[in-house]
Amino acid sequence: MGLTLAEKIWRAHLVHADLIYLDLHLLHEVNTPIAFDALRTAGRRVRRPDLTLATEDHLVPTRDLFQAIDEPAMRRQAALLAENCAEFGIEIYRRGDPQRGIAHVIAPELGLVHPGMTVVCCDSHTTTMGAFGALAFGIGTSQAEHVLATQTLPFPRPKTMRVTVTGTLAPGVTGKDLILALIAEIGTAGGQGHLIEYQGAAIEALSMEARMTVCNMTVEAGSRAGLIAPDETTFDYLRGRPHAPTGPEWDAEVAYWQTLRSDDDAEFDRDLVLDGDKISPFVTWGTNPAQGVPLDATVPDPASFADPALRAAAERALSYMDLKPGTPLRGLPIDAVFIGSCTNGRIEDLRAAADVLRGRTVAPGVEVYLVPGSDTVRQQAVDEGLDNVFAAAGIQLRTSGCSLCAAVNEDRLRPGQRAASTNNRNFEGRQGKGARTHVVSPAVAAASAVAGHLAAPKDLEA
Template identity: 50%
Template sequence: MKPRTLYRKLVDSHTVAPLDEQNVLLFCDLHLMNEYTSPQAFAGLYEAGRGVPMPGQNVAVVSHIIPTHPGRTRVITDPPSALQASNLKRNCETFDISLFDTNDALQGIEHVVAPEHGMIRPGMVVICGDSHTTTYGALGALGFGIGTSEVEHVLATQTLGYRIARDMRIRVGGRLAPGVSAKDLILHIIGKIGAQGARGHVVEFCGPAIDALSIEARFTVCNMAVEAGARGALIAPDAKAINYVFERAPEIARNHGPAATKAWAQLRSDSGAVFDAEFEFNAGQVSPQVTWGTSPDQVAGIHERIPEPDSLAEGPERSSAERALKYAHLEPGTPMEGLAIQHVFIGSCTNGRIEDLRAAASVVRDRQVVPGVRAMVVPGSGAVKAQAEREGIAQVFIDAGFEWRNPGCSMCLAMNDDVLGEGVRCASTTNRNFEGRQGRGAITHLMSPAMAAAAAVTGKITDVRQLGVEL
């Protein structure tokens, strides 16, 4: 048999039937839903009189619209948002679909909730009406976002008409230096290959630097691959990934441990498999990264300066930089380090996990948020929140002057009541810095949790390595 990439192995193993040379009918092991991409899909089911034949392979989470204000009971006061949440609950009850509802103790962001409860296993195909479904590639699962019409199709058939992507391999050698994180690595990669650099491809990340990452760090890398235009991201499952799943799905370890381990060990690209595109990076050359513009690829190392648009290729790249600098109220040549900020947000499906909060807490411990800066920490799920409180991490943030919030998407995007004001400059651990992403006229600088924490306690974009913190 011709050598195959991991991606093609996953597609082949889930192909129900070929449709043509480029498209297949793909079986979906798990379909995740949220409150804002599912209403029209359910309406289509009602109108056609269809049911959901495999409800157990569908799970819903209320995450994007939910308020995160502290308090035991949460009430969605915005009428349209409340309607979305109540409709999702009604639809899930009608079709017998599991739901992490507004006040569920384990509620959170779908891409944090699913893996932490053992729902994601190597070799699966996982889909969701959200682009950051690529996150699950960290466990060797093919995850990708779908549109509303496709959500209806999956609910009705548990299959999806799928156009086969091209293969890309990104090999990362070396090792990340202390104070440099997975978030810095993926921002560096996006900056080098561009926001469309992986367009049309599923990216397989490999190499010593990837092997050295924790599973939570791998989630961050795969989560943001979509910001380079990738249709999916994969990391071949190793012992770390298998142990992660076994710890969260003990019934598999207990009943099928040896068989699962053997099967999952085969989930890797064959020797001699051909990729359509390949890149190589050295993790040792990566420094803490900060975005300066309105696209994740408009990024620079902490000790670099904002580029002159004239130094960029004439055309879309240069015009995009000019527009971004105007929006962000920045001048070419401005150093990234020392730029004053007014807000800090730590959270999101990119960096709202327990390891992220531990890293940030290690920076703010025995320090204070600078007067004039508002700083927020929003755990990625109820389970993360509870663990952070047990470990004393929450109290570290509270003592430093951070707001300790309830879980949810929160200020990652302006779909709830956590919204930045116009002109407010935010150090954010989220995944997108588009115009208006966190509020109309708001300015977002993407960075790692440790870097965001450093900004909170200094009032400016700061190289966290200069604070003498062991990370």
């Protein structure tokens, strides 16, 4: 019997029993101080500082590059990352470094993530890197200590799930809509206990950035990792990046990477088929990513959920979101828009927003947070003149960071504010205490900023 892609990578990294070797460990400010304290107490060193990279992303302000972190606890936590990296010999990208940004954005754009690698970070959205055919997943603080000390991690043979997306996505339908449609279909626990591999014509047609969006939100379906087999799209993206191989080494690596796909006779523990032709722009209405529907739909009635737990969750969500069943989502007034995050803060996402905003202005009273995923992305946007498009629309192109995705920095919505947001989660309080989040694609977010309510780009042409 053949092997799945995930099984091939897992087997190639087995050290002993269920212990796997890790090729790359990413760090950021949140949670990591505890792991370093544990190392220090035990008198241990970092096993492979050369395979470890840190970046400031979660706690940094984004309005201005030189803006100080106001909250003392956050300021101290950010300082601890720099101090720990200096003590243990780990490279760190700090504010002012042109390569700094969100961990899951800079690792791919620097060419640090290659097909067949194992990648971890103390952050659930490490799943992003699975778009390259890598086994990438989030870990906890105690696991981070284990990785720092040994460059290994216990990881039993995973169960696998294949999601095949057939057909062709319609114009205006994005990777974000695809993954939201999948999560709405299978629920937030639909992938639990499995690693999801995405296959099918609609997946193969996606850009690398769209693939990263899909894998990024795989964790929202309960799966620890999402993977897409590498192909020419992958190789074209990696070619010429700072840490990508060159010359004969590149040719040898590509020859190996081409073997990284599930065998034809591989058996998956679960199989699901999604019709890409039927997917349309999506929006969440509730307080978890599975509570989503097409933008053309209305807010569902909790009574329509047969499962008592889902019904109760819907009732609570509608109370928090201040919505009534039957309310059309298209046209729902908003107060704020967030375009950014490790889900949708790449140059392709900024271009999509600029395409909608060009020649238009933001509706009165709508606050827009436009935050690139890295300083490289920001500079590319400036080089392409996108900053002028945003400025003409009344939007500041901020410096990079997690910003409103996590709201553990100084970017927060106020209680009761309703936002169209390109981040990955719409939990209660995710973007600020009492804030109400509708997760959408960058194009829908930009159109909503212009309209002052949830809208698709085509609505602006009427």
